[in-house]
Amino acid sequence: MKSVTIDVKDMHCINCAMKLQVLEDDLPGVITVDASYRNQCMTVIYDDSLVNLNQILGAVKDLGYSPELTQ
């Protein structure tokens, strides 16, 4: 089980945050997604035996956003 915070600077409304939260239903291995339009970031808790970080970043890109790993 791992947790990662990803900056998504191109969320332009709360619907974007809701769209990113859908990953917890659509991407196997993702347990929860807590996306915030206000903070322009998302925290993902995932099972690293089922999905890796690159797959998560790829899925965010597929949704049309530009993810960046928080330093």
Add this chain to the structure above:
Amino acid sequence: MLSLWVAFITGLTTGGLSCMAVQGGLLASSLASQIEKEVGDQEFKSKRKKLLRKKSPQIALPIVLFLFAKLVAYTLMGALLGALGSVLQLTPAMRAILQFAIAIFMIGNALRMLNVHPIFRFFTFEPPASLTRFIRRKAKNNTSLFTPLLLGVLTVLIPCGITQTMMAAAIATGSPLLGAALMFAFTLGTSPVFFILSYFATKLGTLLEKQLVRVVAVVLLVLGLLSVDTGLNLLGSPISITRVLQRNNEATASQTLLPPSQTGSEGEGVINLNVVNSGYEPSLLHAPADTAITLNLITNNTQSCSRAFVIPELNLNKLLPTTGVEVLNIPPQPAGKVIGFTCSMGMYTGEIIFDL
């Protein structure tokens, strides 16, 4: 008791327009988020270079949901009012505070949509992830529709003047069932006007495509400023936009040499004020200083919220009959004093100047 048909027809005619003026801001906020989402989706799809047919934002569904939520909320409120049989009247000052809160919400949201500063992102209601997860799993794909539902319910906090009249009638029924039926009939009546105005107003906006979010933001900004103005009127402030405009009109009127009979003075200490559907005539009254004044408020088939007459500074508050004359006694005022009056929603205003 007011019949259900009368309630429905009142809603269909004057109620719809009056409610639109007061609650349009909430509906605009709800549509704004929907349009924002649609435009966002289109931008995202074009980023992926997919061939797309042009699609206008789906605004009919959020409007219907908004109106449905409003209908349910008011029906429940009617039941509550009928059951309690007691008035939950807000004072003008409380309504003014409510108007300022709505204004801050609308202006903050407009500035957020215009990307003025990241701080304005705090003006949006961001539901917790657990709540959106629950709604998403309950009603797949339709998470954004939660907003119009919530805002529709919130309209109970800002009833227009005519709605307030209906609420009083619901209390008078003294029965939860009749109170609910009355508010249901009235709110149902307001719905077609609400729908037609908001649907076509927004459809026109879709022609502007990408600029639409900005247009909506500007509309929100204007509505927000109007709410501030309404709040100022309710507090009896002399510096609201409406009052400044009225004074300018008065200045122009003086240049055109209005006969003294139109200044509203009707002999020593007695003033007549016509309360009409579009406000108060004349909107500027001149009265003698240091004299007790009798203010005759004359209504003649007046249906609008101008009937709910308020003088905030003197804490006078009167719901006038549709047709008739109500008398208000105003204590002596010093020379040069200006007292503002308004309808209970701060939409229509006027002033009495003690300078005779």
